[in-house]
Amino acid sequence: MTAADIARSLGVSRATVGFVLNETPGQTISAATTERVLAEARRLGYRPHIAARALASGRSHIVLLVLPDWPIEYSLRENIDEATHALDEHGYTLITYTPHEGSRARPLWETMQPDVVLGLLPFSDPLVKSMRNAGVERIVPDPDEVSEVRYNEGGPRLQVEHLHDLGHRRLGFARPSDPRLFELADAREEAAAAAAIALGLEVPVTLATAPASAEADPSVSEWIATGITGVVAFNDDVATAIIGAASRAGIAVPWQLSVIGHDDTPMSLMVEPRISSVRIDSTGLGHYLAALAIHAMDQTPTPDWEQTSAVTLIPRASTSERPTPHG
Structure with a gap:
């Protein structure tokens, strides 16, 4: 028809x-x-006919969100959902796509004629060239400007400050085992280190964790033997793994080791003790991503990162005051 x-x-x-x-x-x-x-x-x-309409109007009303090769965890899903709803209110459809190295499939920006290609990280030169060759005019972050979609660094600062306020002076930073998260883990670890230095503390000790499928537990006893009393976990999944390992090793959380997570996912309420965590304003971040895309299309005012990047400390039972020498 x-x-x-x-x-x-x-x-x-x-x-x-x-x-x-x-x-x-x-x-x-x-x-x-x-x-x-x-x-x-x-x-x-x-x-x-979508392609014909796009050709006639100059708009496809599609925003293509290119995701890094990260596991789609709770916080990222929340951000994408909020961005989807915000763009829908402006008449745009959000489609997500993860390119993989060596893939033989044509990238979606060649087949979908998106109005904007939006990334969570700056694009490599080969990807930018591919987009330009496909006729994509609007790319965010703009490869011609020194800018990028920013991430909130306030979460690790709140984690460190919370443990410091409870009297903990030697901290560890527990990293995820999934290599796909290493880049984001690096950013959070750097932010935690900066927060510790600002408080006059030593830089948190880097703590490795095993994959979820591994039988081996993190070396929680060895951490405590080095004087660590508080752990800044990359996220709530890592915090959960540490609490489970501590329980199996006969180490009481939080009386012998305080653990604080990040993202305030439902997981934080499913374990005992419930996990102190940092809640991210997923609504604000989702709207920020949507506003970046709309700004690129319609030249609306540049969205204010500071107004959409709120983080909140949620204290629970997994953290307490530093243990006494005989605790």
């Missing part, structure tokens, strides 16, 4: 139908005629 079929059915011009269906501005088509065209389109089951 095409627009020409609707025109023949109503006895109006193909141009009139096209103006109505494409919502072409500056036309003087009456409200009655507009309603007749829309009603007939519904009756005949008309569906627009």
Whole structure:
């Protein structure tokens, strides 16, 4: 079913139908005629041809969010959901895509004609070249500017400050075992180190954790033997693994070791003791991503990162005051 079929059915011009269906501005088509065209389109089951509409209007109303090769965890899912809803309110569809090195499939920006390609990290030169060759005009972060989509560094600072306020002076930073998260873990560990130095503490000791499928537990007893009394965990999954390992080793959390997570996922409430964590404003971050895309398309005001990057400390039972020498 095409627009020409609707025109023949109503006895109006193909141009009139096209103006109505494409919502072409500056036309003087009456409200009655507009309603007749829309009603007939519904009756005949008309569906627009996306590529043709994009060619005619210059817009596909698609935002392509290119994700790094990260596991899709709770916090990232929340951010994507909020960005999806925010863009939907402006008439845009968000589609996610993760390119993989060595993939033989054509990248989606070659087949979907997105209005914007949005990334969580700056794109490599080969990817930018591929997008430009496919006709993509709007890329965020802009490869021609020294800018990037920013991440909140306030979470690790709150983790360190919380443990410091409880009297802990020797801390560890527990990293994830998944290599796909190492880049983000590096950023959080650097932020934790900066927070510790600002408080006059030593840089937190880097602590490795085993994959979730491994039988071996983290060496919690060895950590305590080196004087560590508080652990800043990369996220709640890592915090959960440490609490489980401590329990199996007969180490009491938080009386012998305090553990604080990050992201405040449902997992933080499913273990005993419940995990102190940092809650991220997923709504704000999702809206920030959407606003970046809309800014690139419509030149709306640049979104304010500081207004969308709130983090909140949620203290629970996994952290307490530093243990006494005989604790």
